[in-house]
Amino acid sequence: MKRRIERAGVGALVGLLSAGVALGVGEIVAAFVRPAAAPVIAVGNRFVILTPESVKRWAIRTFGTDDKTALLSGIYVVVALFAIAIGVLALRRLAYGVAGVLILGAVGSYAALTARAHQGSDIVPIVFGTIAAVGVMVVLARAAGADAPPPTYAEPVANTGVVADRRRFLQGSAAAAALATASGFGGRAAQHARFDVSAARSAVRLPAATDAAPTLPTGVDLGRSGVPWDTPSGSFYRIDTALAVPQIDPKDWTLRIHGMVDRELTLTYAELTARPLIERWITLCCVSNDVGGGLIGNARFLGARLADVLRMAGVHPDADQLVMSSPDRMTIGAPTAVVMDGRDAMIAVGMNGEPLPVEHGFPARIVVPGLYGYVSACKWVVDIEATTFAARAAYWVQGGWAAKTDIKLQSRIDTPRNGGSVAVGQQVAVAGVAWDQHVGVSTVELQVDGDGWLPARLASVPSTDTWRQWVVTWTPPKAGSYTLRVRATDGAGNLQTSQVTDVYPSGATGLHTITVRAR
Secondary structure (H helix, E strand, O other), rough: HHHHHHHHHHHHHHHHHHHHEEEEOOOOHHHHOHHHHOOOHHHHHHHHHHHOOOHHHHHHHHHHHHHHHHHHHHHHHHHHHHHHHHHHHHOOOOOHHHHHHHHHHHHHHHHHHHOOOOOOOHHHHHHHHHHHHHHHHHHHHHHHHOOOOOOOOOHHHHHOOOOHOOOOHHHHHHHHHHHHHHHHHHHHHHHHHHHHHHHHHHOOOOOOOOEOOOOOOOOOOOOOOOOOOOHHHHHOOOOOOOOOOOOOHHHOOEEEEEEOOOEEEEEHHHHHHHHOOOEEEEEEEEOOOOOOOEEEEEEEEEEEEHHHHHHEEEEOOOOEEEEOOOOOOEEEEHHHHHOOOOOOOOOEEEEEEEEOOOOHOOOOEEOOOOHHHHHHHOOOOEEEEEEOOOOOOOHHHOOOOOHHHHHOEEEEEEEEOOEEEEEEOEEEEEEEEEEEEOEEEEEEEEEEEEOOEEEEEEOOOOOOOEEEEEEEEEOOOOOOOEEEEEEEEEOOOOOOOOOEEEEOOOOOOOOOOOEEEEE
């Protein structure tokens, strides 16, 4: 039994090293193709397409902005488990192990050639990786004694080694490990050096806004909740399906506007930034944001008015949808009437005083106040088609999300934290944010243990397109557990509903509720 376990361990090592070489070689070859062709990225992109919408919602709810990391980690785990299995089989019969590697390569090839926005050359890294993996498996498995007559296990251990050619196996394993490590990390570095547009972004000098953001009124940030009124770009939430972030040099970027228009337009980055630019504070929110969730942020965006560009193209009156696309063929459908109703919808090029971060759409993205991101905020936008909702369904709508919806009125308690402790008889600042973009928030109230509603002090805001901080001073009268919940009233006098609904298909509703203990 001990020898069988040791033999299985050797087989597992053979499988893992073979898979490691396949992935590493794939990474280095992808440096000559494109990052999206790297084996794990290609498989992940296909997995995104095949994943049921309910699983996507679960992943976003569970992992939030770490959903992509979780997906890629899961792929690595599955590959490792499969590699272990085929490595063990390879020591019993080499043909089984080779067949397993070829199956793994076939799955990767299928994924590369059927993922959204795939290119024919995307298969090349997987082919080279598969060939390298077969070579490693043959060498290591034969050194370990694959296809040799099985030991009787009645012989003394001294007479039957677990590995047939120990020296050759150790040397081969060390070489394979070095190759996997060097090609994997080296491939990523080479991809970064060849495709990364950070240097091009750093060279961009954005012009000053023709219509600058209004001077912030005194007291926009109460400084009580621990969540700043303005969200740093590095902390801004990111929810999208781009496993390999599109890398677009501004000199190569163009925006095509076509479809139901009088004149098809194509704008270059220089032409876009030469237009009159507006600068606005705008709060963006993801439709997958649960009540009390953090998939929301407030930033200062700079860009050209989208409505003005659309008027240049002459969008037809019956084109009720704008389908916006990125290079990875992600499609976002926005209602034309909303974009054209006078709000500060823009083709954004700047965020918080700098060019857009690459992860947030550099060189250009769409920002529409008052709409969830899935029906407006197309990052890396390169195409806008004027069409109709009847003629075309955008990506998220194909999964059952509502084609038309406004952001729901919401409020959130940021401090104290749920499950936290407060001091009996001492004043506690209960604080947070409330939002209803392009409508505004007029009042916020706090309720303690189902008693009457306490009015909150509200921060100032520059416009209705941003969230609004609030604070209530509360003193716990005695020790024990307390339930706190918050509600808001919007700028039109509508009270936030207490009815609980899921984020799917058009955004969550309900009142954010926490429990704290006074000691």
